[in-house]
Amino acid sequence: MEKTIDESIQGQALTLEGKKENTRKLFIESYGCQMNFSDSEIVASILAKEGFNTTQNLEDADLVLVNTCSIREKAEQTVRKRLEKYNAVKRNNPKMKVGVLGCMAERLKNKFLEEEKIVDLVVGPDAYKDLPNLIEEVDAGRNAVNVILSKEETYADISPVRLQSNGVSAFVSITRGCDNMCTFCVVPFTRGRERSRDPQSILEEIDDLVNNNFKEITLLGQNVDSYLWYGGGLKKDFEKASDFQKATATNFAKLLDMAATKYPKTRLRFTTSNPQDMTLDVIEVMAKHPNICKYIHLPIQSGSDRILKEMNRLHTRQEYFDLIDNIKRLIPDCAISQDIITGFPTETEADHQDTLSLMEYVKYDYGFMFAYSERPGTLAERKMEDDVPEATKKRRLAEIIELQRQHSAVRHQAYIGQTVEVLIEKASKKSDAHWSGRTTQNTVAVFPKENYNIGDFVMVRIDECTSATLLGEAVGYSKNN
Ligand code: SAH
Ligand code: F3S
Numbered sequence: 427m428e429k430t431i432d433e434s435i436q437g438q439a440l441t442l443e444g445k446k447e448n449t450r451k452l453f454i455e456s457y458g459c460q461m462n463f464s465d466s467e468i469v470a471s472i473l474a475k476e477g478f479n480t481t482q483n484l485e486d487a488d489l490v491l492v493n494t495c496s497i498r499e500k501a502e503q504t505v506r507k508r509l510e511k512y513n514a515v516k517r518n519n520p521k522m523k524v525g526v527l528g529c530m531a532e533r534l535k536n537k538f539l540e541e542e543k544i545v546d547l548v549v550g551p552d553a554y555k556d557l558p559n560l561i562e563e564v565d566a567g568r569n570a571v572n573v574i575l576s577k578e579e580t581y582a583d584i585s586p587v588r589l590q591s592n593g594v595s596a597f598v599s600i601t602r603g604c605d606n607m608c609t610f611c612v613v614p615f616t617r618g619r620e621r622s623r624d625p626q627s628i629l630e631e632i633d634d635l636v637n638n639n640f641k642e643i644t645l646l647g648q649n650v651d652s653y654l655w656y657g658g659g660l661k662k663d664f665e666k667a668s669d670f671q672k673a674t675a676t677n678f679a680k681l682l683d684m685a686a687t688k689y690p691k692t693r694l695r696f697t698t699s700n701p702q703d704m705t706l707d708v709i710e711v712m713a714k715h716p717n718i719c720k721y722i723h724l725p726i727q728s729g730s731d732r733i734l735k736e737m738n739r740l741h742t743r744q745e746y747f748d749l750i751d752n753i754k755r756l757i758p759d760c761a762i763s764q765d766i767i768t769g770f771p772t773e774t775e776a777d778h779q780d781t782l783s784l785m786e787y788v789k790y791d792y793g794f795m796f797a798y799s800e801r802p803g804t805l806a807e808r809k810m811e812d813d814v815p816e817a818t819k820k821r822r823l824a825e826i827i828e829l830q831r832q833h834s835a836v837r838h839q840a841y842i843g844q845t846v847e848v849l850i851e852k853a854s855k856k857s858d859a860h861w862s863g864r865t866t867q868n869t870v871a872v873f874p875k876e877n878y879n880i881g882d883f884v885m886v887r888i889d890e891c892t893s894a895t896l897l898g899e900a901v902g903y904s905k906n907n
Contacts, residue, residue, distance in 0.1 A: 456493040478638040615803050747770045764788070848883070870896065
């Protein structure tokens with residue numbers, strides 16, 4: 427799901443109804459994709475009922491949980507470093523228990539207990555409802571592991587505790603797992619088969635957020651465009667569904683349309699779109715509703731047809747261009763961002779040039795670029811040699827990052843002189859006298875606070891820009907307020 431976020435966040439202290447009396451302190455932090463951050467909110471909710479209050483202080487914690495990422499080797503190293511830190515803290519607080527959640531838990535399973543003595547508890551992404559039982563085991567002095575993947579679990583019945591929230595934007599997960607089997611990617615192994623969540627429960631969660639004054643909701647999934655609800659179950663079984671189930675099924679375009687119609691004053695975003703699954707009707711629904719943000723994260727990975735095939739990305743370069751053309755035709759002001767991997771096995775200089783020329787065609791607004799990192803168990807690891815030298819991967823990566831920097835600058839400069847709607851999220855990191863928010867295109871805009879408040883939709887005249895931020899001045903409220 428979209429971007430890996432290298433920084434971690436901790437939960438805030440909270441009080442919830444219906445919790446057990448003896449309160450214990452939970453420190454929970456998340457690494458990796460937005461789905462992990464969203465899952466940690468589900469975990470905090472499950473444990474609140476067990477009497478755990480979250481704390482932002484690692485030193486105070488009775489239970490430390492780290493929600494982990496396996497997407498690249500570096501992400502795993504970051505988590506290992508964090509475990510060293512917990513080790514140091516545990517010396518002063520020997521009763522502290524440590525659990526690992528998420529993709530590394532799923533990938534390493536029992537091995538985690540052998541490799542990292544600090545770890546008491548290993549829980550995979552589909553086993554969070556078992557946490558109360560697992561914690562009982564740990565309390566009794568035994569290590570506990572549950573890494574069973576599920577074909578049904580969507581946590582639809584759990585109302586997440588909003589951790590570290592700005593009170594303005596929130597995530598709602600709509601699918602879990604991924605069936606795409608891109609050959610470089612560990613996600614299908616760590617998060618299991620793709621399943622969609624009941625649309626009714628999604629709308630109820632959005633309803634709750636809207637009633638609590640949230641203004642922007644991001645629908646999350648590894649592959650949101652593949653969303654399909656026909657009563658539950660795996661997507662591959664849809665063919666066996668009854669005629670009634672087929673007639674009443676909800677796909678992503680329909681879900682988006684329902685949510686945007688029901689909450690016309692709430693901004694909706696979604697991530698991530700896989701080009702092979704994004705259909706024209708989704709773009710049409712986006713064009714129809716002003717409250718669906720004009721921004722699509724559309725990973726390409728490589729501009730070379732040969733490499734796309736080796737990656738098992740099930741579309742061609744031309745099909746991707748057709749999709750981009752359709753987006754630009756139906757939503758001319760739509761921002762588009764990419765994920766690109768450099769140095770996938772067998773990638774030649776010509777393949778790399780194909781990626782650069784594809785970028786020239788699209789001129790992405792943003793990008794998230796990575797050097798290929800071989801992941802154990804993936805098809806690429808089993809069948810292909812990681813044969814592009816590290817220095818070549820890094821050089822190609824630098825070239826791609828530089829080109830993206832130029833394109834981002836061109837895209838940002840185009841906003842100068844325009845007046846755009848910004849949803850205020852927080853004070854600017856650099857100046858307490860300024861607000862920071864985002865435009866519909868997901869570009870950060872910063873402007874003097876005046877009398878505006880967090881959560882306001884404001885019209886901002888853009889006067890200048892840096893490589894990543896628009897700078898301007900508010901000229902009044904947006905009519906969306
Ligand atoms: N569909 C997912 C993709 C998750 S991974 C989503 O919701 O975003 C995010 C990005 O990490 C991928 O698009 C890819 O560009 C990158 N990535 C995945 N596996 C990788 C690997 N083995 N090496 C380098 N980058 C990788
Ligand atoms: Fe990974 Fe491809 Fe799914 S990148 S998450 S297998 S769409």
